[in-house]
Amino acid sequence: MSSFWVKAFVLPAILALTAWVLPGVRYDAWFMPVTVGLILAVAGMLMEYLLLREGNLWFATFADFVVALPVVYFFSNLFAGAEMTFTGALMASLLIAAAEFFIHRWLLRTGRVDKLA
Secondary structure: HHHHHHHHHHHHHHHHHHHHHHEEEEEOOOHHHHHHHHHHHHHHHHHHHHHHOOOOHHHHHHHHHHHHHHHHHHHHHHOOOOOEEEHHHHHHHHHHHHHHHHHHHHHHHHHHHHHHH
């Protein structure tokens, strides 16, 4: 459960950062990246239960990227006033995958993966 709370703060922050930095990403209200980030946090938590084990850190990280790309692209574009280009979603998903790599590594090193299964 601790990984959910980490993701619940980190993933919306990444999306807000990409909206601030990238020209193809725009959220008109603060709740937009928070909502998409929380959807990603729930999806990421479920994927950790299914995929994250000792020895498949890279596979779990790649799977997070593959899931994050359509989630970020489609859910962001559902909001009126939000804009998410495919390139913006790709860059945001790469940053999310990088964050997930470190979260997964932390879970594996601290033995919290065993508590997930």
